[in-house]
Amino acid sequence: VGRLARFEDDADALIATAEAAVDAARAAIRPYFRATGLSAETKSDDSPVTVADRAAERAMRAVLAARFPDYGLIGEEDGTERGDASRRWVIDPIDGTRSFLTGRFNFGTLLALLDEDRPVLGVIDQPITGERWIGAAGRPTIFRGPFGGTAGCRRCPDLALAELSCTSPQMFTPSERVRWERLAGSVRRSSFGGDCYAYGLLALGQIDVIAEADLNLWDWAALFSVIEGAGGRMTDWSGAALQPSPGITPVLAVGDPALLDAALQRLAA
Amino acid sequence: VGRLARFEDDADALIATAEAAVDAARAAIRPYFRATGLSAETKSDDSPVTVADRAAERAMRAVLAARFPDYGLIGEEDGTERGDASRRWVIDPIDGTRSFLTGRFNFGTLLALLDEDRPVLGVIDQPITGERWIGAAGRPTIFRGPFGGTAGCRRCPDLALAELSCTSPQMFTPSERVRWERLAGSVRRSSFGGDCYAYGLLALGQIDVIAEADLNLWDWAALFSVIEGAGGRMTDWSGAALQPSPGITPVLAVGDPALLDAALQRLAA
Numbered sequence: 001v002g003r004l005a006r007f008e009d010d011a012d013a014l015i016a017t018a019e020a021a022v023d024a025a026r027a028a029i030r031p032y033f034r035a036t037g038l039s040a041e042t043k044s045d046d047s048p049v050t051v052a053d054r055a056a057e058r059a060m061r062a063v064l065a066a067r068f069p070d071y072g073l074i075g076e077e078d079g080t081e082r083g084d085a086s087r088r089w090v091i092d093p094i095d096g097t098r099s100f101l102t103g104r105f106n107f108g109t110l111l112a113l114l115d116e117d118r119p120v121l122g123v124i125d126q127p128i129t130g131e132r133w134i135g136a137a138g139r140p141t142i143f144r145g146p147f148g149g150t151a152g153c154r155r156c157p158d159l160a161l162a163e164l165s166c167t168s169p170q171m172f173t174p175s176e177r178v179r180w181e182r183l184a185g186s187v188r189r190s191s192f193g194g195d196c197y198a199y200g201l202l203a204l205g206q207i208d209v210i211a212e213a214d215l216n217l218w219d220w221a222a223l224f225s226v227i228e229g230a231g232g233r234m235t236d237w238s239g240a241a242l243q244p245s246p247g248i249t250p251v252l253a254v255g256d257p258a259l260l261d262a263a264l265q266r267l268a269a
Numbered sequence: 270v271g272r273l274a275r276f277e278d279d280a281d282a283l284i285a286t287a288e289a290a291v292d293a294a295r296a297a298i299r300p301y302f303r304a305t306g307l308s309a310e311t312k313s314d315d316s317p318v319t320v321a322d323r324a325a326e327r328a329m330r331a332v333l334a335a336r337f338p339d340y341g342l343i344g345e346e347d348g349t350e351r352g353d354a355s356r357r358w359v360i361d362p363i364d365g366t367r368s369f370l371t372g373r374f375n376f377g378t379l380l381a382l383l384d385e386d387r388p389v390l391g392v393i394d395q396p397i398t399g400e401r402w403i404g405a406a407g408r409p410t411i412f413r414g415p416f417g418g419t420a421g422c423r424r425c426p427d428l429a430l431a432e433l434s435c436t437s438p439q440m441f442t443p444s445e446r447v448r449w450e451r452l453a454g455s456v457r458r459s460s461f462g463g464d465c466y467a468y469g470l471l472a473l474g475q476i477d478v479i480a481e482a483d484l485n486l487w488d489w490a491a492l493f494s495v496i497e498g499a500g501g502r503m504t505d506w507s508g509a510a511l512q513p514s515p516g517i518t519p520v521l522a523v524g525d526p527a528l529l530d531a532a533l534q535r536l537a538a
Contacts, residue, residue, distance in 0.1 A: 033416070033417055034416070034417045034418040034419075034473060034475060035417075036419075036423075036474070048458065098458060098460045099460065101432065101458075101475075102432055102434065102460050102467075102470055102475045102476050103418060103470045103473060103475035103476075104375065104460075104462070104463070104466075104470065105374050105398075105416075106373065106375070106462065128416050128417075129374075129398070129416070147302070147303070147374075147397050147398070148302055148303045148304075148397075149303040149372060150303075150305075154305075163370070163371055165371065167461070168459070168460070168461050169438045169461070170459065189317065189367060189370075190437070190439065191367045191368065191371050191373075191437070191462065192436070192437050192438070192461035192462045193373070193375065193460065193461045193462020193463065194373070194462065197373075198371075201371055201372045201373065204303060204372060205305070206303060206370075206371045206372035207371050207372075
């Protein structure tokens with residue numbers, strides 16, 4: 001009883017609202033995909049932001065505030081409202097802006113719900129391909145899309161057989177890089193590019209391990225529910241639970257929980 | 270007159286044949302995308318190959334041999350037939366097998382035609398999204414697909430404003446890596462992942478520079494015609510024309526020819 005029971009009472013309405021919000025983000029983003037002359041500003045953390053990011057976040061905030069006016073809102077672009085609410089939506093309108101800016105499909109709109117400090121709902125939406133992942137506490141992750149794939153992480157108990165993925169080797173500090181290379185040297189294959197989309201592929205049993213640095217709350221909160229609901233695990237690089245506190249954190253995601261200890265060992269400082 | 274005039278005489282029939290061949294590859298590949306239990310063998314060059322690669326190359330060879338029985342065939346998986354023919358098809362059934370194996374869309378089927386030693390026709394086909402690029406000597410590149418994008422490289426005369434892309438930092442030797450990092454340090458942004466698909470995005474004006482090592486004839490021949498027909502340039506890292514000889518080569522592609530000298534300078538040994 002308590003938190004999860006309460007979430008379950010509202011879960012269908014919350015999921016419907018989250019879907020309506022990412023539908024609005026889709027409509028805001030699609031006109032800008034591969035558009036001529038779309039340019040990006042560079043933010044203080046060196047990440048790019050476009051007019052599409054800002055339009056999508058505004059559209060999502062409008063849907064969420066209309067349906068749940070008492071809930072808090074934490075967004076990558078427009079900051080926090082009602083930050084002391086017990087339930088807070090967490091918004092990343094375009095996770096993977098570099099992919100978006102180069103016309104790739106490896107980006108997505110992320111929306112999570114925190115119940116106190118625990119993520120209880122997460123949506124990954126790919127606005128161009130129409131693929132969508134929905135993870136909700138206590139329920140199996142749902143995936144819908146026109147190009148195949150079935151929700152559920154795959155078994156892969158041996159790191160030597162694992163597919164590793166990482167958005168960019170440029171995301172690591174030198175010492176993180178050494179630890180990541182130790183992990184990369186222990187797996188079957190590595191591939192690059194992905195942002196949130198790679199976590200979606202892990203939840204489809206296509207990738208086994210993702211280790212990244214540099215993630216903010218709005219980058220990982222939605223992924224957490226999608227991955228847990230698909231049977232995987234997501235922690236920091238020491239194996240501790242991710243905390244919804246300000247600042248960036250390194251994250252490790254594994255599709256098969258049996259991989260967790262071996263991956264953490266390679267990532268140990 | 271001569272080579273190009275002769276190619277132009279047959280161009281429509283050759284393009285139709287190339288499209289029929291990649292249609293056959295699509296049909297062979299699609300059932301395996303995100304399929305459960307698809308595994309890969311590792312070849313002598315450490316690259317993965319799947320049953321989908323082999324099925325797609327067989328399907329393409331059958332179409333090409335039926336329509337142009339005198340032409341040579343050079344394929345990544347099944348080797349060379351009639352290697353002394355003056356016209357030779359060059360086949361890479363799945364370029365970007367790592368992307369294919371992880372359920373990403375950043376892979377493609379490549380088909381080129383060499384007239385003597387010059388690539389005169391190139392097709393990049395994405396079998397899952399249904400996107401297709403067709404480059405033919407003396408004609409503007411054609412792009413078709415359901416998700417937007419227009420064929421044609423964009424202007425970007427300043428390296429400091431350029432989007433750089435690279436499939437994986439693991440593709441470089443240590444000395445190539447130093448040269449690549451020098452280029453990466455001069456551009457606006459870098460992104461990873463892509464294989465042939467990134468060259469397609471360069472031909473849509475979404476990416477400005479790609480510098481990669483490790484490309485075989487079947488990796489670059491189709492890209493050459495697509496990029497030249499979109500207004501870009503493709504050379505080796507010394508600025509020399511790519512040669513259809515055995516072995517691997519580093520390649521540089523730029524969307525705006527005005528970027529070529531500056532990029533070559535950064536890549537100089």
